[in-house]
Amino acid sequence: MEEQQKHKRRVRYKGTHPRKFSEKYKEHNPEKYADTIEKVIRKGSTPAGMHLSIMVREILDFLQIQPGQQGLDATLGYGGHTRRMLEELNGDGHIFGLDIDPIESAKTEKRLRDAGFSEDILTVKRMNFADIDVVADEHGKFDFVLADLGVSSMQIDNPERGFSYKNEGPLDLRLDPEHGVPASERLKELTKAEIEGMLVENADEPYAHEIAEAIAHAFRCRQEIDTTSKLRQIIEDTLTKHLPKMSVEEKKDVMKKTCQRVFQAIRIDVNSEFEVLDAFLEKLPAVLNPGGRVAVLTFHSGEDRMVKKYFKQGMKQGIYQEISKEVIRPSSEECRQNGRARSTKMRWAVRA
Secondary structure (H helix, E strand, O other): OOOOOOOOOOOOOOOOOOOOHHHOOOOOOOOOOHHHHHHHHHOOOOOOOOOOOOOHHHHHHHHOOOOOOEEEEOOOOOOHHHHHHHHHHOOOOEEEEEOOOHHHHHHHHHHHHHOOOOOOOEEEEOOOHHHHHHHHHHHOOEEEEEEEOOOOHHHHHOHHHOOOOOOOOEOOOOOOOOOOOOHHHHHHHOOHHHHHHHHHHHHOOOOHHHHHHHHHHHHHOOOOOOEHHHHHHHHHHHHHHHOOOOOHHHHHHHHHHHHHHHHHHHHHHHOOHHHHHHHHHHHHHHHEEEEEEEEEEEOOHHHHHHHHHHHHHHHHOOOEEEEOOOOEOOOHHHHHHOHHHOOOEEEEEEEO
16 A cells, blocks of 8 residues: 655744745735735835836826727736736726746736736737837737836746845846846856956946956856856955955945846846847837827836937937936835835836
């Protein structure tokens, strides 16, 4: 007789906010554990596996969505913005949501379908938002477009995706883990000068030269940099050698910000994010109906400069009839509730 399989107990939920991503099963089930979700958000944190949409009110106020319109969420993510835009359509119209992440886009589509948004009003396409012209050619132009260029919280928090220096995991950083090469392989392809250039261009990293030298040295010594912790250790060791005298708290802050910038710079490179944004902004006017509105959320000075440049050029050429004169930022209240909103900038344009 076969031995009966032993019953495995679920990992105990450690306190109101466990540290490990895998232990946060309550946060992964917002419908079932609404009280826990509320407590986490009230603390100013983002529940594991979730993403808190940023500047929703400002986006809706600008887009002025009307029933019967056709819109595009170029970066579907967790689907929070999409859901609110769908509600504005009030059952009449259509939204296309694009995302290249096969893991999260499938979860988001199910979440939105379960909320009652059928294929009659919502189409989810697994594709890069650089290909907005393909969608417009097939389905027609759009009355409103939203592009939120931030990486979603559920991607950052999942250690298996390798997006954060805070969590031990493979050094991957791909938005689409089924295509391209992970960051660990991409770094091997670059020369020391190319790594330095990447850190400067993608993150304005002041210690770009020293960190690039340390990464190149590690490869010369046949060391693997295949986990988030190994890259973080290289960054911290490098800064320890080169930082001027400062307090422990100051040093800790520099370490944190440098790690954030380096990981951001590599992620931008691995996913060709600037090239994708350039293609999107180039094709954008051709997919908008006359009077069509577009809002773009950026989280990086380089992205914001690109959006500003394209919108200003479009205004001069008569492509846009109006653009935002100044960058729009989230309210101080929203930043208190969601720390990840602090670096957000919004710009908008209206098609002529």
